[in-house]
Amino acid sequence: MEFLSWGDIILRILAQLIPVWICLIGLFGFSIFYKRKLGLYGKLFDSTIGMIGFAIVMFWVFTGFFSGVFDLIITHDPLSQVSGMRNKVPGMPMRGAEELDYPFYLLGGDNLARDVFSRVMAGSTVVILIAPLATVFAFMAGITIGLPAGYYGGRLDIGLSFLANLILAFPVILLFYLLVTPEIRLTGMPQFMAVVLFAFPLIFAGVLINSRYHIAPKTRNALLFIVLGILGWLYLSIINAPGSKITLFNSIDLFDVDGGLLTVFVSVVFVNSPTVFRIVRGLAMDIKTRDYVAAAQTRGEGAWYIMLWEILPNARGPLIVDFCLRVGYTTILLGTLGFFGLGLEPESPNWGATINEGRKLLSVYPHPALPPSIALLSLVLGLNLLADGLREESLKD
Amino acid sequence: MGSFILRRFVVMCITALCLTFIVFFLTNLYPNLEKLAKNQGNFRMSDEAVATFLENRGYLQALPVKYGQWLGVVPGYVIEGSDGKVRGKCFVADDTIETAPMFCGILQGDWGQSTVFKDEVFSIIGKRLSLTGKLMFWVMIVMIPSALLVGVLAGMREGSRSDRSLSTAAILTTATPEYVSGVIFIVVFASSAVGLKWFKGSATSAMESATIENFLLPVLTIALYGMGYIARMTRASMAEVMTAQYIRTARLKGVSFINIVLKHALRNALIAPFTVIMLQFPWLLNGVVIVETLFNYKGFGWVLVQAAGNNDIELLLAVSVVSVFVVLITQLISDIGYVYLNPRIKVT
Numbered sequence: 041m042e043f044l045s046w047g048d049i050i051l052r053i054l055a056q057l058i059p060v061w062i063c064l065i066g067l068f069g070f071s072i073f074y075k076r077k078l079g080l081y082g083k084l085f086d087s088t089i090g091m092i093g094f095a096i097v098m099f100w101v102f103t104g105f106f107s108g109v110f111d112l113i114i115t116h117d118p119l120s121q122v123s124g125m126r127n128k129v130p131g132m133p134m135r136g137a138e139e140l141d142y143p144f145y146l147l148g149g150d151n152l153a154r155d156v157f158s159r160v161m162a163g164s165t166v167v168i169l170i171a172p173l174a175t176v177f178a179f180m181a182g183i184t185i186g187l188p189a190g191y192y193g194g195r196l197d198i199g200l201s202f203l204a205n206l207i208l209a210f211p212v213i214l215l216f217y218l219l220v221t222p223e224i225r226l227t228g229m230p231q232f233m234a235v236v237l238f239a240f241p242l243i244f245a246g247v248l249i250n251s252r253y254h255i256a257p258k259t260r261n262a263l264l265f266i267v268l269g270i271l272g273w274l275y276l277s278i279i280n281a282p283g284s285k286i287t288l289f290n291s292i293d294l295f296d297v298d299g300g301l302l303t304v305f306v307s308v309v310f311v312n313s314p315t316v317f318r319i320v321r322g323l324a325m326d327i328k329t330r331d332y333v334a335a336a337q338t339r340g341e342g343a344w345y346i347m348l349w350e351i352l353p354n355a356r357g358p359l360i361v362d363f364c365l366r367v368g369y370t371t372i373l374l375g376t377l378g379f380f381g382l383g384l385e386p387e388s389p390n391w392g393a394t395i396n397e398g399r400k401l402l403s404v405y406p407h408p409a410l411p412p413s414i415a416l417l418s419l420v421l422g423l424n425l426l427a428d429g430l431r432e433e434s435l436k437d
Numbered sequence: 438m439g440s441f442i443l444r445r446f447v448v449m450c451i452t453a454l455c456l457t458f459i460v461f462f463l464t465n466l467y468p469n470l471e472k473l474a475k476n477q478g479n480f481r482m483s484d485e486a487v488a489t490f491l492e493n494r495g496y497l498q499a500l501p502v503k504y505g506q507w508l509g510v511v512p513g514y515v516i517e518g519s520d521g522k523v524r525g526k527c528f529v530a531d532d533t534i535e536t537a538p539m540f541c542g543i544l545q546g547d548w549g550q551s552t553v554f555k556d557e558v559f560s561i562i563g564k565r566l567s568l569t570g571k572l573m574f575w576v577m578i579v580m581i582p583s584a585l586l587v588g589v590l591a592g593m594r595e596g597s598r599s600d601r602s603l604s605t606a607a608i609l610t611t612a613t614p615e616y617v618s619g620v621i622f623i624v625v626f627a628s629s630a631v632g633l634k635w636f637k638g639s640a641t642s643a644m645e646s647a648t649i650e651n652f653l654l655p656v657l658t659i660a661l662y663g664m665g666y667i668a669r670m671t672r673a674s675m676a677e678v679m680t681a682q683y684i685r686t687a688r689l690k691g692v693s694f695i696n697i698v699l700k701h702a703l704r705n706a707l708i709a710p711f712t713v714i715m716l717q718f719p720w721l722l723n724g725v726v727i728v729e730t731l732f733n734y735k736g737f738g739w740v741l742v743q744a745a746g747n748n749d750i751e752l753l754l755a756v757s758v759v760s761v762f763v764v765l766i767t768q769l770i771s772d773i774g775y776v777y778l779n780p781r782i783k784v785t
Contacts, residue, residue: 089605202448206455211719211760213726213738214753217745218460223468372614379616379727380742395616399623399731403638406624406631413617421612428608 044131049146053157056146059112060102067098080360083433090429096422100164100415108165114158115142118389125149127405130156150394150408151401152387159389160411166390167419170301171370174308175363178370181240181309182316184247187347189317190324197321204314212311213376219307220382228285230303235279235286237309242271251344278302304383308373312366319362323355330354357434361427368423375416391416442773449765453758460757461504464750470496473748477552493518495526507549507754509542543758549751553743558755561740566759568644569725569736572655575647576721580660580667581714587664588671588710593698595676604672610665615727619658623731626654640732655732659724663717667710674709678702708778715771719764 044052054061068091075082084090106112116122116134124135130148134141147157189200207215224230245267253260277294280286284299297305327333328351336346377383378392386393391412398409463469473496474487482490491497495506495514505511506526513526515537527541541547548558591603610618624631627638636654643652678684679702687697726738737756744752 202452206452209452209719209761209764210456210459211722211726211741211757211764213723214460214741214745214757214760217741218463221469223472223748224463224466226468227466229463229466368612375614375616376723376727380730392616395620399616399620402620402623403628404630406628409620410624413620417613417617420614421609424608424612428604 043133044144044146046131049131052144053146056113056115056157057103059106059110060099063102064095064098068095080430080434083436084426084429087429087432089425090433093422093425093427093429096418097426100419100422101168103161104164104166104168107161108169114155114161115144115146116155116158118154118159118162119387121153122149122155123153125155126153127151127401127408128153130407147411148407150397151405152397156394156408156411159394160391160415162389163391163394163412164415164419166384166388167371167374167416170305170308170374171367174305175312175367175370177237177241177305177309178312178316178366179359179363180244181237181313183320183352184240184244185313186317186320187324187351188343190321191328191343191347191351193325200317201321204317207310207314208318212373213380215311216307216377216380216382219310220303220377225299225303230299230306231279231281231284231286233306233310234302237306237313238275238278242268242275245271247344248348251342251348254342298385300383300385304374304377307383308370308377311373312370316362316366319358320355323358324351327351327354361431361434364423364427364430368420368427371416371420371423438773438776442769445769445772449762449769452765453761456761457754457758458504460754461507461750462500464748464753465496465500465503469748473552473750476747489519492516493520493522493524495524505542507542507751509540509544509547511542512539513537513541543755548755551744551749551752553747553749553752558752561752562737562755562759565735565737565740568734569729569738571647572652572659572725572729572734572736573721575652575656576659576663579656580664583660584664584667585671585707585710587668589675589698589703589706591668592672592675592706593679593702595679600672604669607665607668607672610661611669612665613662615658615662615724616731618661619654619728619731622654622658638732640734644735655728655734658728658731659721662724663721667713667717670713671706671710675702675706678706681705708775711778712771712775715767715774718767719760722760722763 071078071082072085075085084094103113107114122134125132125145126149128145128149130146132145132148134143134145145155145157147155147160150156150159185200189197218224219230246264249260249263249267253263273292273294276289276292278297280289280293281296281299281302282290282293324347328346332354333346333350336350341350374390375392375395378390378394379396381393381396384390384393394412395409395416398405398412402409470491471487474490475482478486478490488497493516495503495516498506498514502511502514506513515523515525517523525537527537527539527547538545546559548562550556551558551561554561587603587607591600591607594600613621622636623638626633626636628634636649637651638654640651640655643655684697684701687701688694692701722738725736726741728734729736729738730742737759740752741756741760743749744756
């Protein structure tokens, strides 16, 4: 077999990504056609910057989806090592390729003779899964604490703000080094933190439903039963893991979260939520002086109703923009964790760990470290552009 | 103003106490102590050996007591070990109970011993901090003027083509974390395989003598990430000022555009970025840790990694005290500076 030239490599990569292109074109065609009926999402397609950002983000979402769920895009198993492929340059034909094997290492092999292209593509699954989810949890926690702090003010605000500033004054890396170690995992600390942090969505959903429907107890009870039942079950499944500190709910445990993954998840949520708290608090302080809040107060609505159904929906613009930025920041944090070899299994194909692996031989073999770097850069850039586009469009209202 | 600073200082001390207690708690969890014991003694110690090792060195006292000893408000322990040897927290070299001082915590200026480097924590921190100080100084020199320039240029004509391209460039730099830009820089400028070979990929030699060749890449890597954010803030603030009434008045009176920007807009536009620059310090610390690891520059960030990786409790505590104070003092300066620059705001 011959070496592939750079043109061939690019063509083959593009061909490998065909499912992603199809989905992207479909999504964009649909969205642009119906953009007048899709609210803020549709307006995004009026801004070039926003569209570019959205395209990059969705590219990685689809890539992560297809390579994680359908095993489509990756050419080789991201963990398997092939002898003779160590540090080989991009476009190298695979040694001893069988009939069914993909015959090339498109972006070369890393220092353990694994396919760089497959690792980068498989790494997107991890990021696409964790980063938005962790951000959602951080938002739930930040909103649930930030709204009362901003709305009530006074002592409550002082106390909660002090706590938030406490966490914010901590250098992130020091916190990660203290929280994300195998020793800490033995003590069950991450699990106990998960117990607290993951309870926020439950509280949030419960209060949200109760404050809206407390005048119609039957509807409320039914809704609460269904929503809290499902969320509670998921909650117990997440915090419970056999052979760890919390094994109370083994009998109803739906799935097990890998200990390292849980630790990473918890610490990322923990680091992000104080910032969200500050933003939500500021927004709540601003919005509570508006007339519609005064109207609701005069009607005799409860405090939580006003916070969740009057203030929160009117704070959505800045929150959505910040959500996009924060997913990008979480991606950077996950990369940082991988870069320092904390948390996830070192051989798992997350981008940070792959960059860290590659940097050791950087001056001789640059090809293993460069693709994950560019992948991470492009995803974060996409999210930032998307946030910029959303901000511009939401300001036009 | 005086009472404001005093109050902030009190809050600062409480924060520092809380944070060091958290660090103390986390580093003193038993599995961490076990790791420490195995690092210090040998890796094949039995569980009992680990327990006696820790017991003899005072690690198994109650947490508040240990914390008090570290602070210097509780007398240092003196324990007669199971091996017959008397050990005390305040013993230096061959002190005995009679000659050693009662208290030896950070309040007495004793920061303890590093278990990894076998040296005084205070001298390690001092040496490494000065190295990082050098790095930060050059980062600031590169970052602040260029960020302000980019921000002002972009913000003075909002919506123009130069604004668009500069803003996109600023977004690009904020989207590039240090470990990505560092890797790209090394590949492009320092790699022996494909690169231009202009600079060195390692900054180890910059610790003694910094030259452009060995120091530019680390400085640029940190500066770039912070630059985009400051530039965007400057742009937003500049754009806002440029729509103000007094700018319009100046234009109608026929003042030239350059004069408007330099004499009328600039001072007001630089208030917001000042706060942002000050609040960037904690972020820069992050960057310092990454860049020092990537470029093998043995400064403060490198010490943090070493201390955390080996659970070197006293060194880690000193590192967190220093970084927490850096964060809190910059916050204080940013608040005071904000008032000073903007006479419309009064501290109450």
